[in-house]
Amino acid sequence: MLERILVPTDGSPRSDRAVKAAAILAKASNGSLTIFTAPPDYQMPPFTDGYPIDWPAETIFLKETAAATTKLLAHARKIAAALKVDAKVAQARSDSASDAIVAAAKRERATMIVMASHGRKGLEKLLLGSETQKVLARTKLPVLVIR
Template sequence: MYKRILIATDGSELSDKAVQSGLSLAALSGASVVALKVVPRYPRSYFEGGMPVEASDIQRIEKQWDEAAQALVDGVKTAGDAQGVSVKAVVAKSDLVAEAVIAAAKKHKCDLIVMASHGRKGIKRLLLGSETQHVLTHSHIPVLVLR
Protein backbone atom coordinates (compact mmCIF):
# COMPACT_ATOMS: atom_id res chain seq x y z
CA MET A 1 0.00 0.00 0.00
CA TYR A 2 2.24 2.85 1.26
CA LYS A 3 6.00 2.63 1.58
CA ARG A 4 6.89 5.99 3.13
CA ILE A 5 4.48 8.41 4.81
CA LEU A 6 5.29 12.02 5.65
CA ILE A 7 3.52 13.17 8.81
CA ALA A 8 3.56 16.95 9.22
CA THR A 9 3.06 18.20 12.76
CA ASP A 10 2.85 21.55 14.48
CA GLY A 11 2.52 20.20 18.01
CA SER A 12 -1.14 21.15 18.43
CA GLU A 13 -3.66 18.74 19.96
CA LEU A 14 -5.30 18.23 16.57
CA SER A 15 -1.93 17.62 14.95
CA ASP A 16 -1.14 15.03 17.64
CA LYS A 17 -4.25 13.11 16.61
CA ALA A 18 -3.06 13.20 12.99
CA VAL A 19 0.34 11.90 14.11
CA GLN A 20 -1.28 8.97 15.91
CA SER A 21 -3.49 8.18 12.91
CA GLY A 22 -0.52 8.42 10.55
CA LEU A 23 1.57 6.11 12.73
CA SER A 24 -1.30 3.61 12.92
CA LEU A 25 -1.66 3.67 9.14
CA ALA A 26 2.09 3.16 8.76
CA ALA A 27 1.99 0.21 11.16
CA LEU A 28 -0.91 -1.37 9.23
CA SER A 29 0.72 -0.90 5.84
CA GLY A 30 4.30 -1.65 6.88
CA ALA A 31 5.42 1.84 5.83
CA SER A 32 8.20 3.94 7.26
CA VAL A 33 7.49 7.51 8.39
CA VAL A 34 9.12 10.89 7.96
CA ALA A 35 8.01 13.12 10.85
CA LEU A 36 8.28 16.78 9.83
CA LYS A 37 8.09 20.03 11.77
CA VAL A 38 8.58 23.25 9.83
CA VAL A 39 10.18 26.07 11.81
CA PRO A 40 9.83 29.64 10.56
CA ARG A 41 12.81 31.88 10.29
CA TYR A 42 12.88 34.76 12.74
CA PRO A 43 11.82 38.00 11.00
CA ARG A 44 14.90 40.15 10.49
CA SER A 45 13.30 43.13 8.79
CA TYR A 46 12.42 46.29 10.66
CA PHE A 47 9.41 46.81 8.41
CA GLU A 48 7.20 44.30 10.20
CA GLY A 49 6.33 46.85 12.84
CA GLY A 50 8.31 45.22 15.63
CA MET A 51 11.15 46.48 17.71
CA PRO A 52 14.67 45.87 16.41
CA VAL A 53 16.15 42.79 18.03
CA GLU A 54 19.81 42.12 18.75
CA ALA A 55 21.47 39.46 16.59
CA SER A 56 22.31 37.42 19.70
CA ASP A 57 18.64 37.44 20.72
CA ILE A 58 17.62 36.27 17.26
CA GLN A 59 20.10 33.40 17.46
CA ARG A 60 18.83 32.46 20.93
CA ILE A 61 15.19 32.51 19.80
CA GLU A 62 15.91 30.48 16.66
CA LYS A 63 17.86 27.97 18.74
CA GLN A 64 14.89 27.60 21.12
CA TRP A 65 12.53 27.07 18.17
CA ASP A 66 14.88 24.48 16.66
CA GLU A 67 15.24 22.60 19.95
CA ALA A 68 11.47 22.58 20.52
CA ALA A 69 10.88 21.33 16.97
CA GLN A 70 13.51 18.61 17.34
CA ALA A 71 11.93 17.49 20.63
CA LEU A 72 8.54 17.33 18.90
CA VAL A 73 9.69 15.13 16.00
CA ASP A 74 11.78 13.02 18.40
CA GLY A 75 8.54 12.42 20.31
CA VAL A 76 6.94 11.16 17.09
CA LYS A 77 9.95 8.87 16.60
CA THR A 78 9.51 7.49 20.12
CA ALA A 79 5.80 6.89 19.51
CA GLY A 80 6.64 5.19 16.22
CA ASP A 81 9.22 2.96 17.88
CA ALA A 82 6.55 1.85 20.36
CA GLN A 83 4.36 0.76 17.43
CA GLY A 84 7.20 -0.86 15.50
CA VAL A 85 7.28 1.89 12.87
CA SER A 86 10.57 3.26 11.55
CA VAL A 87 10.49 7.05 11.88
CA LYS A 88 12.95 9.60 10.52
CA ALA A 89 12.71 12.90 12.45
CA VAL A 90 13.12 15.99 10.24
CA VAL A 91 13.08 19.70 11.09
CA ALA A 92 12.87 22.11 8.14
CA LYS A 93 13.45 25.86 8.30
CA SER A 94 11.13 27.83 6.06
CA ASP A 95 8.67 30.69 6.16
CA LEU A 96 6.61 28.88 3.53
CA VAL A 97 5.22 25.93 5.48
CA ALA A 98 3.17 24.30 2.71
CA GLU A 99 6.04 24.46 0.23
CA ALA A 100 8.39 22.98 2.83
CA VAL A 101 5.97 20.09 3.45
CA ILE A 102 5.69 19.34 -0.27
CA ALA A 103 9.45 19.65 -0.81
CA ALA A 104 10.20 17.31 2.11
CA ALA A 105 7.73 14.74 0.79
CA LYS A 106 9.44 14.83 -2.61
CA LYS A 107 12.95 14.78 -1.14
CA HIS A 108 12.22 11.74 1.02
CA LYS A 109 10.23 9.98 -1.75
CA CYS A 110 7.03 9.80 0.30
CA ASP A 111 3.90 8.38 -1.28
CA LEU A 112 1.46 9.96 1.22
CA ILE A 113 1.31 13.15 3.27
CA VAL A 114 -0.66 13.07 6.52
CA MET A 115 -1.56 16.33 8.23
CA ALA A 116 -4.29 17.97 10.28
CA SER A 117 -6.65 20.75 9.32
CA HIS A 118 -7.90 23.14 11.94
CA GLY A 119 -11.04 23.71 9.88
CA ARG A 120 -10.98 27.49 10.00
CA LYS A 121 -13.69 29.21 8.03
CA GLY A 122 -14.55 32.71 6.96
CA ILE A 123 -12.41 35.60 8.13
CA LYS A 124 -10.16 33.41 10.32
CA ARG A 125 -9.18 31.34 7.27
CA LEU A 126 -8.62 34.49 5.26
CA LEU A 127 -6.43 36.09 7.93
CA LEU A 128 -4.61 32.98 9.19
CA GLY A 129 -4.46 31.13 5.87
CA SER A 130 -4.56 27.42 5.40
CA GLU A 131 -1.33 25.54 4.97
CA THR A 132 -3.30 22.31 4.57
CA GLN A 133 -5.37 23.77 1.76
CA HIS A 134 -2.20 24.92 0.03
CA VAL A 135 -0.65 21.44 0.32
CA LEU A 136 -3.88 19.88 -0.99
CA THR A 137 -3.99 22.09 -4.05
CA HIS A 138 -0.27 22.03 -4.92
CA SER A 139 0.94 18.54 -4.02
CA HIS A 140 1.15 15.79 -6.61
CA ILE A 141 1.49 13.34 -3.73
CA PRO A 142 -1.78 12.14 -2.13
CA VAL A 143 -2.71 14.00 1.08
CA LEU A 144 -4.70 12.56 3.99
CA VAL A 145 -6.25 15.37 6.02
CA LEU A 146 -7.51 14.67 9.53
CA ARG A 147 -9.76 16.83 11.69
Protein backbone atom coordinates in the same frame (compact mmCIF):
# COMPACT_ATOMS: atom_id res chain seq x y z
CA MET B 1 0.67 3.50 -2.14
CA LEU B 2 1.46 3.62 1.59
CA GLU B 3 5.12 2.68 1.33
CA ARG B 4 6.49 6.04 2.56
CA ILE B 5 4.25 8.30 4.62
CA LEU B 6 5.16 11.88 5.52
CA VAL B 7 3.33 13.49 8.44
CA PRO B 8 3.99 17.15 9.20
CA THR B 9 3.49 18.31 12.77
CA ASP B 10 3.36 21.64 14.57
CA GLY B 11 2.99 20.06 18.02
CA SER B 12 -0.72 20.81 18.33
CA PRO B 13 -3.21 18.19 19.58
CA ARG B 14 -4.62 17.94 16.04
CA SER B 15 -1.16 17.27 14.67
CA ASP B 16 -0.66 14.62 17.35
CA ARG B 17 -3.81 12.90 16.05
CA ALA B 18 -2.38 13.04 12.51
CA VAL B 19 0.89 11.47 13.74
CA LYS B 20 -1.09 8.69 15.40
CA ALA B 21 -3.17 8.07 12.25
CA ALA B 22 -0.04 8.08 10.07
CA ALA B 23 1.69 5.60 12.41
CA ILE B 24 -1.34 3.30 12.31
CA LEU B 25 -1.33 3.43 8.48
CA ALA B 26 2.42 2.85 8.28
CA LYS B 27 2.18 -0.15 10.60
CA ALA B 28 -0.82 -1.65 8.78
CA SER B 29 0.83 -1.26 5.38
CA ASN B 30 4.34 -2.20 6.56
CA GLY B 31 5.48 1.20 5.29
CA SER B 32 7.89 3.79 6.62
CA LEU B 33 6.99 6.97 8.47
CA THR B 34 8.73 10.33 8.41
CA ILE B 35 7.65 12.98 10.90
CA PHE B 36 8.39 16.47 9.60
CA THR B 37 8.31 20.00 10.95
CA ALA B 38 9.26 23.38 9.52
CA PRO B 39 10.45 25.88 12.13
CA PRO B 40 10.40 29.48 10.89
CA ASP B 41 13.38 31.36 9.52
CA TYR B 42 14.78 34.24 11.54
CA GLN B 43 13.49 37.59 10.39
CA MET B 44 13.97 41.05 11.76
CA PRO B 45 10.73 42.95 12.31
CA PRO B 46 10.16 46.21 10.47
CA PHE B 47 11.30 49.11 12.60
CA THR B 48 8.99 51.98 13.38
CA ASP B 49 10.50 55.38 14.21
CA GLY B 50 10.40 56.10 17.90
CA TYR B 51 9.12 52.68 18.99
CA PRO B 52 11.70 50.35 20.47
CA ILE B 53 11.18 46.72 19.54
CA ASP B 54 12.47 44.00 21.82
CA TRP B 55 13.50 41.27 19.39
CA PRO B 56 15.80 38.33 20.14
CA ALA B 57 19.21 38.11 18.55
CA GLU B 58 19.48 35.61 15.71
CA THR B 59 21.69 33.23 17.71
CA ILE B 60 19.18 33.17 20.59
CA PHE B 61 16.24 32.68 18.21
CA LEU B 62 18.00 29.81 16.40
CA LYS B 63 19.00 28.14 19.68
CA GLU B 64 15.47 28.40 21.13
CA THR B 65 13.72 27.17 17.98
CA ALA B 66 16.20 24.29 17.67
CA ALA B 67 15.42 23.22 21.24
CA ALA B 68 11.66 23.54 20.67
CA THR B 69 11.91 21.60 17.39
CA THR B 70 13.89 18.79 19.02
CA LYS B 71 11.27 18.54 21.78
CA LEU B 72 8.37 18.63 19.30
CA LEU B 73 9.86 15.88 17.11
CA ALA B 74 10.72 13.73 20.14
CA HIS B 75 7.12 14.01 21.35
CA ALA B 76 5.75 13.01 17.92
CA ARG B 77 8.22 10.12 17.74
CA LYS B 78 6.96 8.87 21.12
CA ILE B 79 3.42 8.78 19.72
CA ALA B 80 4.62 6.57 16.86
CA ALA B 81 6.77 4.44 19.19
CA ALA B 82 3.75 3.77 21.42
CA LEU B 83 2.22 2.11 18.34
CA LYS B 84 5.47 0.20 17.74
CA VAL B 85 6.36 2.25 14.65
CA ASP B 86 9.95 3.42 14.23
CA ALA B 87 9.67 6.87 12.68
CA LYS B 88 12.34 8.93 11.01
CA VAL B 89 12.30 12.68 11.75
CA ALA B 90 13.12 15.56 9.42
CA GLN B 91 12.98 19.33 9.50
CA ALA B 92 13.61 22.33 7.29
CA ARG B 93 13.54 26.00 8.24
CA SER B 94 10.96 27.85 6.19
CA ASP B 95 8.52 30.72 6.37
CA SER B 96 6.14 28.74 4.19
CA ALA B 97 5.12 25.52 5.92
CA SER B 98 3.22 24.30 2.88
CA ASP B 99 6.22 24.77 0.57
CA ALA B 100 8.45 23.00 3.10
CA ILE B 101 6.00 20.09 3.41
CA VAL B 102 5.78 19.60 -0.36
CA ALA B 103 9.58 19.83 -0.69
CA ALA B 104 10.05 17.33 2.16
CA ALA B 105 7.59 14.93 0.52
CA LYS B 106 9.66 15.06 -2.68
CA ARG B 107 12.96 14.74 -0.81
CA GLU B 108 11.69 11.76 1.22
CA ARG B 109 10.06 10.22 -1.88
CA ALA B 110 6.79 10.04 0.06
CA THR B 111 3.89 8.20 -1.48
CA MET B 112 1.34 9.84 0.83
CA ILE B 113 1.01 12.83 3.15
CA VAL B 114 -1.07 12.64 6.33
CA MET B 115 -1.73 16.00 7.95
CA ALA B 116 -4.03 17.80 10.33
CA SER B 117 -6.52 20.46 9.43
CA HIS B 118 -7.17 23.08 12.06
CA GLY B 119 -10.71 23.58 10.80
CA ARG B 120 -10.62 27.36 10.40
CA LYS B 121 -13.73 28.86 8.89
CA GLY B 122 -14.94 32.15 7.54
CA LEU B 123 -12.83 35.28 7.92
CA GLU B 124 -10.11 33.50 9.92
CA LYS B 125 -9.59 31.04 7.05
CA LEU B 126 -9.61 33.85 4.50
CA LEU B 127 -7.05 35.92 6.42
CA LEU B 128 -4.78 33.15 7.69
CA GLY B 129 -5.22 30.67 4.89
CA SER B 130 -4.85 26.97 5.37
CA GLU B 131 -1.53 25.18 5.12
CA THR B 132 -3.49 22.00 4.39
CA GLN B 133 -5.27 23.70 1.47
CA LYS B 134 -1.94 24.98 0.15
CA VAL B 135 -0.40 21.50 0.32
CA LEU B 136 -3.43 20.02 -1.45
CA ALA B 137 -3.01 22.60 -4.21
CA ARG B 138 0.75 22.02 -4.60
CA THR B 139 1.10 18.25 -4.63
CA LYS B 140 -0.15 15.37 -6.73
CA LEU B 141 0.34 12.94 -3.85
CA PRO B 142 -2.66 11.61 -1.96
CA VAL B 143 -3.21 13.65 1.20
CA LEU B 144 -5.19 12.26 4.12
CA VAL B 145 -6.58 15.15 6.17
CA ILE B 146 -7.21 14.47 9.86
CA ARG B 147 -9.63 16.67 11.77
